[in-house]
Amino acid sequence: MPGTIHIVDDDASFRTALERRLKKAGYAVTIYPSAQQLLDCLPDENAPGCILLDVCIPGISGPELQERLVKRGFRLPILFLTGHPDLRTTVKTIKAGAEDFLTKPISSTRLLEAIEQAIARHEATRPMRLELEALQDHLDKLTPREEQVFELVVQGKMNKQIAERLGAAVRTIKAHRQKVMAKMGVRSLAELVSIAQRLGVLRPPSQQ
Numbered sequence: 001m002p003g004t005i006h007i008v009d010d011d012a013s014f015r016t017a018l019e020r021r022l023k024k025a026g027y028a029v030t031i032y033p034s035a036q037q038l039l040d041c042l043p044d045e046n047a048p049g050c051i052l053l054d055v056c057i058p059g060i061s062g063p064e065l066q067e068r069l070v071k072r073g074f075r076l077p078i079l080f081l082t083g084h085p086d087l088r089t090t091v092k093t094i095k096a097g098a099e100d101f102l103t104k105p106i107s108s109t110r111l112l113e114a115i116e117q118a119i120a121r122h123e124a125t126r127p128m129r130l131e132l133e134a135l136q137d138h139l140d141k142l143t144p145r146e147e148q149v150f151e152l153v154v155q156g157k158m159n160k161q162i163a164e165r166l167g168a169a170v171r172t173i174k175a176h177r178q179k180v181m182a183k184m185g186v187r188s189l190a191e192l193v194s195i196a197q198r199l200g201v202l203r204p205p206s207q208q
Contacts, residue, residue, distance in 0.1 A: 003048035
């Protein structure tokens with residue numbers, strides 16, 4: 001399976017050995033001696049590939065890098081590598097979204113199997129990710145007032161209720177509502193509600 005493997009490890013000899021094995025298997029390889037270097041030059045998260053991340057590296061540790069990437073919404077799969085397995089760290093990183101936790105030394109068969117599975121899962125979700133990104137782009141184009149109207153509309157509020165809440169005329173709310181529908185590319189309230197749910201805009205009733 002083609003793709004680029006991004007190795008983040010401070011052990012030069014281990015990196016070299018990994019790079020040799022992966023290139024032999026047909027993968028492109030990018031090396032990062034530190035977590036900061038990957039943060040400074042983030043790979044394309046929509047291209048086939050994954051990150052092989054050492055747990056214990058100087059500076060920003062593997063789990064800390066994962067945390068920062070998650071906060072940025074960066075979705076390239078992560079496979080952790082460690083020479084000293086720790087159950088607490090393993091559970092924490094897997095809960096945070098790591099694809100796998102591999103122990104050094106690792107056989108080529110196990111390594112390639114884990115990489116193939118990680119890339120396959122990542123590729124399978126690509127259409128959904130791209131669609132969500134497109135929807136988020138539409139949302140980002142709303143003005144602050146249009147975004148307020150959007151949130152209230154998907155909560156089921158009527159134009160008159162929204163107007164009272166925002167201190168605006170009903171005709172103004174109607175105009176905002178039409179612009180929201182146009183910018184979000186929908187023709188019905190049901191479509192708008194569906195998009196709001198997918199983007200996390202529609203909050204539970206208790207929080208509204």
